[in-house]
Amino acid sequence: MRKTIVLLLGVIGATLIYFTSATAYKVFRADLRPPQTPLAQSAEYRLVLITQELETPFWDKVAAGAREAAERRGAMLAVWGSYNNDSDEFLKKLEIAIHSRMDGIIVQGLDTDAFKELVKYKAASYGIPVITVANDVPDSLRRTYVGSDQFEAGRMIARQLVEDMGPQGTVILLRDSGNAYYQEQRLDGIRSVLGSYPGIELRYAEARGTREQVIADMQDLMNRSPDVQAFIAANANLTAAMVQEIGRRSRVQPYLIYSFDDSPDMLTLLREGLIDGIIEQSPEEMGRIGAGLMIDWLNGDRLPLDSGGYHTEIRLRKARDVP
Amino acid sequence: MNRIQNKILSLTGIVLFIMAAIWMTLTWYSRQTQEQYNEILQRYLRMNEVTGASQQTITDLNNYLIRPTPENLDQLEQSKERLRKAKYEVYALRNGDNDFDLTSYTNLIDSLLEAANRALMFQTQMENEESNAAFNEATRISRSISDMTLTLLDTELKTYDRFYRGIIERSTELNKLGIWLLATFTFLLLLFAYWFALSITRPVQKLTQAAKELSRGRFDQKIEVSSNDEIAFLAKMFERMRVNINNLITEIQQKAQLEHELQQNKLLLQESRYRSLQSQIHPHFLFNTLDTLSKKAYLEGAEETSDLLASVAGLLRYNLRRMDRSVTLYEEVRVLRQYMDIQSARFSDRLRFVEEIDESCLYVQIPGLTLQPIVENAVIHAVEPMEDGGAIVFRVADDGDRIRVEIADDGPGIPADKIAQLLRGSAQETEGHTTGIGIGNVVQRLRLFYGQDDVIDIGSRPGAGTKVVLRLPKVRRYEADDQRTDRG
Numbered sequence: 001m002r003k004t005i006v007l008l009l010g011v012i013g014a015t016l017i018y019f020t021s022a023t024a025y026k027v028f029r030a031d032l033r034p035p036q037t038p039l040a041q042s043a044e045y046r047l048v049l050i051t052q053e054l055e056t057p058f059w060d061k062v063a064a065g066a067r068e069a070a071e072r073r074g075a076m077l078a079v080w081g082s083y084n085n086d087s088d089e090f091l092k093k094l095e096i097a098i099h100s101r102m103d104g105i106i107v108q109g110l111d112t113d114a115f116k117e118l119v120k121y122k123a124a125s126y127g128i129p130v131i132t133v134a135n136d137v138p139d140s141l142r143r144t145y146v147g148s149d150q151f152e153a154g155r156m157i158a159r160q161l162v163e164d165m166g167p168q169g170t171v172i173l174l175r176d177s178g179n180a181y182y183q184e185q186r187l188d189g190i191r192s193v194l195g196s197y198p199g200i201e202l203r204y205a206e207a208r209g210t211r212e213q214v215i216a217d218m219q220d221l222m223n224r225s226p227d228v229q230a231f232i233a234a235n236a237n238l239t240a241a242m243v244q245e246i247g248r249r250s251r252v253q254p255y256l257i258y259s260f261d262d263s264p265d266m267l268t269l270l271r272e273g274l275i276d277g278i279i280e281q282s283p284e285e286m287g288r289i290g291a292g293l294m295i296d297w298l299n300g301d302r303l304p305l306d307s308g309g310y311h312t313e314i315r316l317r318k319a320r321d322v323p
Numbered sequence: 324m325n326r327i328q329n330k331i332l333s334l335t336g337i338v339l340f341i342m343a344a345i346w347m348t349l350t351w352y353s354r355q356t357q358e359q360y361n362e363i364l365q366r367y368l369r370m371n372e373v374t375g376a377s378q379q380t381i382t383d384l385n386n387y388l389i390r391p392t393p394e395n396l397d398q399l400e401q402s403k404e405r406l407r408k409a410k411y412e413v414y415a416l417r418n419g420d421n422d423f424d425l426t427s428y429t430n431l432i433d434s435l436l437e438a439a440n441r442a443l444m445f446q447t448q449m450e451n452e453e454s455n456a457a458f459n460e461a462t463r464i465s466r467s468i469s470d471m472t473l474t475l476l477d478t479e480l481k482t483y484d485r486f487y488r489g490i491i492e493r494s495t496e497l498n499k500l501g502i503w504l505l506a507t508f509t510f511l512l513l514l515f516a517y518w519f520a521l522s523i524t525r526p527v528q529k530l531t532q533a534a535k536e537l538s539r540g541r542f543d544q545k546i547e548v549s550s551n552d553e554i555a556f557l558a559k560m561f562e563r564m565r566v567n568i569n570n571l572i573t574e575i576q577q578k579a580q581l582e583h584e585l586q587q588n589k590l591l592l593q594e595s596r597y598r599s600l601q602s603q604i605h606p607h608f609l610f611n612t613l614d615t616l617s618k619k620a621y622l623e624g625a626e627e628t629s630d631l632l633a634s635v636a637g638l639l640r641y642n643l644r645r646m647d648r649s650v651t652l653y654e655e656v657r658v659l660r661q662y663m664d665i666q667s668a669r670f671s672d673r674l675r676f677v678e679e680i681d682e683s684c685l686y687v688q689i690p691g692l693t694l695q696p697i698v699e700n701a702v703i704h705a706v707e708p709m710e711d712g713g714a715i716v717f718r719v720a721d722d723g724d725r726i727r728v729e730i731a732d733d734g735p736g737i738p739a740d741k742i743a744q745l746l747r748g749s750a751q752e753t754e755g756h757t758t759g760i761g762i763g764n765v766v767q768r769l770r771l772f773y774g775q776d777d778v779i780d781i782g783s784r785p786g787a788g789t790k791v792v793l794r795l796p797k798v799r800r801y802e803a804d805d806q807r808t809d810r811g
Contacts, residue, residue, distance in 0.1 A: 009514065016510055020503040027352070027496045046423055076423045096467045099434040100427030 044076050045103040045298050047291060049133075051081040052090045052108055056264040058283050059108075062133060065287025066106060073295045081108075085237065091115060098122050104294040105130045106287075109137035109145070111180040116140040129297055133290045134262060134283070135182045136309060143297060145309030146290040148281045150182045153314050154189020154234075157258050157279055160316050161194070161230055164256050164276065168199035169229040172221060174242055176235045177208045186234045186260070203228070211241045218245040230256035236263035236278075243274050261317075273319050282312040326552030327523060334519055338512065345504060352497070359490065366479060369412045373428070374472045376406040377435055377465045384439050388446055388458060399443075403436060420482045421475060428471050435464040526554035533561060542569040588771050591764060595692075610636055631668045634661040642692065649772070652719070652726070652795070653685035655694045659717070662695050666702055673712025674702070680719045684726045687795055690772045696765050697730050697791050705734025705788065728793040736783040745781060773799060 049066050051059045063079045070077035080097065082089035091114050097105050098118065105123065109115070109132035119130045119140040129143045136145040161171065173190065175183055194200050205221045207214040218241070222228065231246070233239040239259040246255060257275040259266060269275045289310055296302040383399040410432045417425045438461035445454035480487075526548045533546040542565055548558035617632035641658045663676050698715065706713040718729040737745075745762050769778045773796055783789040 013507075013510060013514070016503065016507040020500070020507045023496055023500040023503050027493055027500050046426060078423055092463075092467075095463065096427075096431070096471075099431050099464050099467065101430040101434065102427070 044074055045295060047075050047077045047104045047106060047294055048097045048102045049077060049079045049081075049287070049291075050090065050093050050097060050105065050107045051079070052085045052087060052110065053264075054079070054081040054083050057267070058134075058262050058264070058281075061283035062287040062290075065284035065289075066291040067287070068284075069288040069291035070295070073292065075103075075291070075295055077291060087112065087114075091118065094118050095122065098126055098128055101126055102128055104128065104298055106133055106290045106294055107131070107142075108133060109135040109140070109142070109181065111135075111137050111178060111182075129294065131290050131294055131305075133286045134281070135180065136185075137181055138307075138309075144293060144305040144307055146293060147286050147309070147312060148279070148314045149309075149311040150185035151189040151192075152311075153260065153279045153281075154186040154191075155193050156189075156314065156316050157186075157232060157260075157277070158190040158193035160277055160318075161232065161256060161258060162197060162200070165200075165230050167197045170201045170203065170225060170227050171230045171232060172203050172205055172225065172228050174205045174207060174214075174218075174231060174233045174235070174238050176238060177206050180235075183234045190232060190234070207235075207238050207241075214238050214241040215245045218242055219249075222246070222249065228255070231258070233257075233259040236260040236266055239263060239269065239275065240265040243269060247274070270317065270319055275319065277316055277318040280315045280317040282314070285312045327554075330519060330522070330552070334515065337515075341508065345508075349501075356490070356494070363483070363487075366416055367476065369409065369416060370472050370475055370479075372409045373406070373413050373432065374469050376402060376409045377432065377468045380406050380435065380439060381462055381465045384442060384458060384461060388442065388454065391446065399439075403439065406432060406436065421478050424471070424475055424478060428468070428475060431464055431468050431471060435461055435468065438464055522550060523552075523554070526550045526552070526558065530554060530558055530561065533558070533565075537565060537568075542572060584771070588768075591767060591771075595764060609639065613639075627668070631665060634664045637661050638665065649688045650691045651685060652687045652689050652728075655689055655691070656680065656685060656719070658692075659694045659698060662698065666706075670702075670706060670712055673709070674706050675712065675714040677714065677716045679717070681721055684719050684721050687726050687797060688799060689795060690768045693765055693769060693793075694728070694730070696762060700762050701730060701732040701734070701789065701791075704737070705732035709734065722794065724798075725794045725796055728795060729790060731788060731790040733788040736785040736787060737781070737789050738785070739783075742781045742783060746779070769793070 047066075047070055049063055051062070053059050059081075067077055067079075080093045082093065087110055090108075090110065091112075094105070094107060094115070095118060105128055107119075107130060116137060116139065119137070119142055123130050124141065130140075132140070132142045132145045132147070134147040136142075136147065136150070138145070165171075171194065173187060175187060191202070194202060203221065203225055205217055207217055222245070231242060233242055236259050239257075240263070243257060246257070253273070258277050258279075259269075259275055260279045261267070261281055266275075266278050270278055289312065293302065293305060293310065297305055379402040380399070383395065383402045387395040387399050410429050413425065414429050438457050442454050442457035442461060445451070445457055529548050530546070533544070536544055546558055546562040546565060548555045613632050613636040617629045617636065620626075620632060621629035638658060638661050641654075641661075663674075667674055667676065694717075698717070701715050705715070714733050716729070716731045718727070718731075720727045720729075746766060766779055770776055775796070778794060778796075780792045780794075781789065782792065
């Protein structure tokens with residue numbers, strides 16, 4: 001009897017003490033301090049990458065490349081920007097970056113006066129170096145440009161067109177109304193190839209603004225040129241609307257459609273076989289080289305930067321190459 | 324000697340200590356938590372302060388640009404100072420996670436101040452357009468600051484999200500801990516108090532039990548209390564008292580025993596005297612008659628008869644006189660010789676008596692009428708019934724610290740059970756004894772006189788005779804007994 005009672009008391013006591021100490025451990029174990037990530041060395045550069053198209057596969061790759069390079073070189077890099085080519089927001093971010101006195105700004109070029117003014121005067125007055133990536137604006141006094149050689153890209157796509165279509169035919173070049181430098185470069189490249197084929201007729205379609213507008217313009221153009229055989233979208237963002245319009249009135253397959261890869265829809269379209277080829281750029285390399293050059297420049301390792309730009313690799317990717 | 328008090332004090336002390344420890348820990352803990360909350364709040368308040376200060380700066384700048392009075396300028400300077408202060412405070416909040424944003428943030432504040440200064444400068448130079456541009460820029464920057472404050476707060480929340488959740492979790496755990504602590508503490512305290520009470524009451528119970536035993540008259544059980552407080556002391560005293568009482572009782576019992584033995588001794592003596600009185604009906608008449616007979620025999624020329632009669636008279640006189648006192652062995656031997664003279668006359672050739680006596684041993688004290696009954700017994704059993712008579716050998720020899728007295732005969736012997744009976748002193752056989760004193764009486768008196776049992780031994784083999792051996796101590800153990808015997 002006595003033994004049972006002692007055993008019972010022992011069990012109760014052990015249980016109580018166990019739970020008490022377990023709870024006490026839980027309460028006191030946790031670090032009472034808020035998580036403090038130690039400050040990195042103050043010599044680090046603060047870099048920012050600003051784009052108009054956040055969270056697209058293309059720009060994600062650019063950002064990843066830039067981040068990787070920055071991390072390797074011990075610099076901090078933030079990715080800012082706007083969504084869906086919202087240029088107002090984009091410019092605002094750029095201005096904030098300048099006002100925040102970043103050590104260096106890597107930016108997707110926007111060929112507008114506001115952008116040029118910001119880079120030319122504002123950034124310069126704060127002494128902030130600016131490097132454009134992917135899209136160049138050469139007359140903005142940016143330090144350099146890192147990205148594809150758009151002229152060469154235009155030539156490459158034109159050569160492919162000739163190869164696929166032959167030296168005869170009508171080609172529609174779709175462009176937007178912005179006259180952005182990179183777009184002009186591409187068109188120049190295309191023209192420089194196709195110009196030597198007298199059998200090829202070029203027609204220009206200019207998209208103004210919205211998607212509906214693009215579709216309307218396309219309708220108009222296709223009504224006027226029923227004999228068209230190939231389309232080239234100099235601005236990748238217009239491609240999806242264009243393909244949709246073509247698909248609405250006839251089968252898409254017979255047409256040769258070419259574009260560039262700097263729009264999120266391109267890979268899907270290519271995979272579905274709706275377009276025949278795109279120029280594939282090297283976004284990761286752009287980011288990596290851009291951030292690397294910026295740090296080089298800040299360190300004074302490479303002075304001056306080649307204002308002609310540093311070109312990254314471009315490849316032509318055809319629909320039949322895609323699994 | 325104040326152990327119980329100590330126990331109570333230490334119990335109270337332990338309880339107080341544990342309570343104080345818990346209280347202090349909890350207080351310390353809540354202080355820590357408070358500080359954390361303060362720190363967190365401080366962060367948010369500081370960041371918010373930047374927004375407020377920057378907006379205030381813009382407002383004041385605007386006021387001044389519209390109405391450039393010294394008061395407004397003063398106001399503007401104040402809010403700029405406030406903004407600068409807020410900047411320094413917020414700069415102190417940098418850590419690895421928000422370093423980038425926070426540096427941008429403080430730089431934005433610098434830019435804002437710069438833009439504001441530029442607006443002021445252009446204003447004084449009367450370049451209103453430039454001034455307006457600068458003001459617009461400042462406004463934009465201020466807006467950016469507000470935006471960035473939100474971003475920073477958001478980052479902050481993200482960074483500290485787990486920490487905050489941890490705090491909430493911990494506070495619920497703390498509540499649980501409180502309950503558990505209360506339960507554990509109550510349990511332990513109850514247990515401890517029970518044990519403590521037991522440590523006091525158990526010795527008391529033991530003591531009570533012991534007292535009960537004593538009151539029932541059982542003094543032989545040891546009282547043991549295995550604590551180390553006053554109760555133990557009490558028990559020790561109690562034990563000592565018990566031992567004392569026990570000793571006293573034993574002593575009383577021994578005395579009673581002695582008293583009893585003394586009484587028996589007296590009874591034996593009275594019995595002897597009574598028997599001797601029986602045989603001394605008219606002692607003086609008998610003595611006078613015997614004397615007369617002795618003289619007459621002597622006158623008639625029968626000298627032998629005269630001597631014989633004188634021996635009988637001497638023997639009878641000794642018998643009456645010496646019964647109740649100690650005598651020397653020498654006297655005993657003398658009486659024995661007189662007795663043997665009488666017996667020799669009676670049995671003539673049939674009785675052969677041999678003496679071997681060490682004369683130096685005869686000083687020893689011995690109860691009166693010891694040897695005569697033994698020899699008489701030998702005569703009765705070993706000589707009288709035999710046709711050819713018998714021999715009796717009487718020896719006295721020195722035997723170390725004792726005197727060895729032997730009375731041996733060559734009679735038919737005594738059966739073993741009879742010997743045992745004799746040595747136990749329970750045989751009441753007096754037939755044929757002159758003095759009315761039997762062997763049993765002698766055995767008992769010898770033992771009482773010397774205070775030891777091995778003083779007499781009887782050896783016998785059927786047909787080979789009997790040998791009674793007395794080993795008399797040269798020094799008596801109880802001299803006092805002698806006196807008491809004298810008085811009786």
